[in-house]
Amino acid sequence: MSGLLIAAPSSGAGKTTVTLGLLRALRRRGIAVAPGKAGPDYIDPAFHAAAGGTPCLNFDPWAMRPELISANAALHRSGDRILVVEAMMGLFDGAADGKGTAADLAAQLGLSVVLVVDASRMSHSVAPLVAGFAGFRADVRVAGVILNKVGSDRHEAMLRQALEAIRMPVVAVIGADKTLSLPERHLGLVQAGEHTGIESFIDHAADAVSEECNFEFLLRIARQGLNRPSAANIDRLMPLGARVAVARDIAFAFSYEHMLLGWRRRGAAISFFSPLADEAPAADADAIYLPGGYPELHAGRLAEAKTFRAGLLDAAARGIRIYGECGGYMVLGEGLIDAGGKRHEMLGLLPVVTSYAERKRHLGYRRVTPLDGAFFSRTMTAHEFHYSTVVSEGEGKRLFATQDALGTDLGAAGLRRDQVAGSYMHLIDLTGAAA
Numbered sequence: 554m555s556g557l558l559i560a561a562p563s564s565g566a567g568k569t570t571v572t573l574g575l576l577r578a579l580r581r582r583g584i585a586v587a588p589g590k591a592g593p594d595y596i597d598p599a600f601h602a603a604a605g606g607t608p609c610l611n612f613d614p615w616a617m618r619p620e621l622i623s624a625n626a627a628l629h630r631s632g633d634r635i636l637v638v639e640a641m642m643g644l645f646d647g648a649a650d651g652k653g654t655a656a657d658l659a660a661q662l663g664l665s666v667v668l669v670v671d672a673s674r675m676s677h678s679v680a681p682l683v684a685g686f687a688g689f690r691a692d693v694r695v696a697g698v699i700l701n702k703v704g705s706d707r708h709e710a711m712l713r714q715a716l717e718a719i720r721m722p723v724v725a726v727i728g729a730d731k732t733l734s735l736p737e738r739h740l741g742l743v744q745a746g747e748h749t750g751i752e753s754f755i756d757h758a759a760d761a762v763s764e765e766c767n768f769e770f771l772l773r774i775a776r777q778g779l780n781r782p783s784a785a786n787i788d789r790l791m792p793l794g795a796r797v798a799v800a801r802d803i804a805f806a807f808s809y810e811h812m813l814l815g816w817r818r819r820g821a822a823i824s825f826f827s828p829l830a831d832e833a834p835a836a837d838a839d840a841i842y843l844p845g846g847y848p849e850l851h852a853g854r855l856a857e858a859k860t861f862r863a864g865l866l867d868a869a870a871r872g873i874r875i876y877g878e879c880g881g882y883m884v885l886g887e888g889l890i891d892a893g894g895k896r897h898e899m900l901g902l903l904p905v906v907t908s909y910a911e912r913k914r915h916l917g918y919r920r921v922t923p924l925d926g927a928f929f930s931r932t933m934t935a936h937e938f939h940y941s942t943v944v945s946e947g948e949g950k951r952l953f954a955t956q957d958a959l960g961t962d963l964g965a966a967g968l969r970r971d972q973v974a975g976s977y978m979h980l981i982d983l984t985g986a987a988a
Contacts, residue, residue: 555776556626556636558591558664559699560644560655562686566671569597571725572639572734574758575771576604581759582768585634589626591655592641593918593936593981595807595845600735601639604755608810612638612662615918615958616934616981617651617811619661625811626662627784635775638664644686644693648918648958650923656693665696665774672712674700680715687721696774697724699762699776703914704729710755733758744847747803756932790933790983793874794840802827804855805881807979808843826861828884829854833864840874841865843867843881845979848940849909851895852889865900875902875973876928883907883976884969890944902949902973912940920978921953921978924965928952928974935978952976 555853559575561568572588588601588609593616598609612622612631616749623880630636644666647654659666668686670679674972679700698716703709703726713723728734735754790812797816799808805828813823827831829851834841848855855861869875879886887901890908916938927950952967952974967976 555630555633556638556641556664557658557771558638558655558663558666559669560640560659560666561669561671562598562682562850563643563646564813566669567727568669569732570758571669571699571701571727571762571898572637573600573604573755574727574762576601576761577755577759578639578763578768579635579768580604580606581763582971585632585774586628587636588884589629589636590641591638591940592653593979594641595809595934595979597639597807598651598662598810599744600751600755603751605637606676610811610814611707611809612658612946612979613981614655614657614661615655616936618785618982620785621789621982622658622661623783624787625814628814629786635772636662636664640977642746644668645689649763651957653956656690659694660690660692665694665777667699667771667774668695669699669701671702672700672708673729674959675714677710680719680721683716683721684719687719688980697770697859699723699725700729701727702729707966717878719781722767722770722796724771725762727761727764728807730761733761744803744806746842750953758905784935786818789819790980790982791929792816792819792840793842793876794821794838795927796822796824796835796838797840797842798824798834798838799828800828800834800841800843800881802829803846804851805844805846807879808842809979809981812980819967824857828858831858833858833860834868838868838873840893841868841876843875843877843880843884843975845879848880848884849889849891852891855884856897856899859925862900865902869902869971869973872972875926876977877903877981879937879977882977883941885973885975887947902951903968905945905968906944907941908944909941911942913942915939915977918958919963919978920956920968920984921976921980924951924954925969927969927972932984934981934984937979939977953978
């Protein structure tokens with residue numbers, strides 16, 4: 554297959570900006586791209602979709618079965634598009650158990666690795682750094698380097714000289730530019746939908762990448778992959794219903810495209826509605842999904858969204874299946890306390906009150922096993938990442954038994970009341986084991 558993994562020795566090297574620039578630069582040259590993101594990230598993919606002009610899929614070598622990664626890669630790059638995947642963290646960084654690295658993904662799919670190096674504080678030391686990464690695993694091919702944050706022509710000459718000595722090609726050189734950075738908040742980057750200058754930023758990144766980029770070489774290494782993924786019809790997460798209404802706006806933006814793709818392939822029809830625009834879910838929906846996002850930033854508007862509230866309460870009264878993840882779980886609760894300590898009344902469909910007034914980070918991969926089979930029947934992988942805390946919980950059935958990546962028992966998580974359920978877990982894939 555044709556594909557590239559844009560990786561780095563560590564976080565903070567600029568690989569997101571470089572990936573955005575490459576996606577847009579390749580599109581300018583008439584080359585069809587298929588953007589991807591390694592790992593469980595649900596913020597970067599929206600930026601990739603904007604730059605690449607098509608939805609971005611997650612490829613998670615810890616949480617996804619190899620057959621799901623292979624099938625989604627084959628489907629995503631249909632029409633001979635080039636798969637351009639941004640790695641997470643450093644190339645060889647994985648979960649707490651050491652598994653699920655971006656390097657594992659590159660090896661499985663046969664992706665050529667382009668290493669983005671923050672050269673701002675080094676010169677000739679770039680050679681042993683890159684040589685170490687290139688030689689660390691025989692099944693991972695570091696095919697070239699993008700030098701980022703280069704200070705001057707003289708600086709570039711020293712870096713190139715050092716890399717020539719280890720015969721490592723330089724794919725592109727990007728000069729130091731303070732405007733090539735994106736604003737952040739507690740879960741990562743500020744969402745693409747909130748970035749008013751996103752198009753001009755991506756264009757600027759594309760200009761910077763294109764200034765000194767060997768596109769001919771880049772395309773050649775992209776087509777040197779050895780593994781051809783199969784698009785075979787595989788077992789996937791079951792859709793919540795036959796007609797699923799999905800909340801989607803800047804308060805509910807963290808739905809995984811691979812999961813929606815899987816639901817569609819299982820025959821589900823998906824519609825979208827915006828709680829922030831005070832919209833109700835489709836009247837004919839037999840299931841409703843509230844994904845994660847930043848409801849704490851919009852709690853006041855959500856509390857006043859009367860049409861949204863009436864639509865959800867009516868659906869619950871009719872026995873429609875309603876499921877919320879992370880931010881969606883919080884909105885299904887009785888109340889949400891914002892960072893300033895003010896409580897906002899939520900839907901009241903689950904007996905839980907959550908708060909951002911006292912923040913605590915919860916982060917990591919999870920294995921979750923359904924406790925009663927009302928919503929799910931298989932053990933699944935998931936990811937948890939939030940700063941809110943549970944202030945109080947009332948009576949309700951627990952949804953999942955949970956373990957972390959090391960297999961440590963984390964106890965029960967989530968709540969279910971009749972046909973309404975939710976938890977902080979972002980579901981990713983089946984594990985293959987029956988509950």
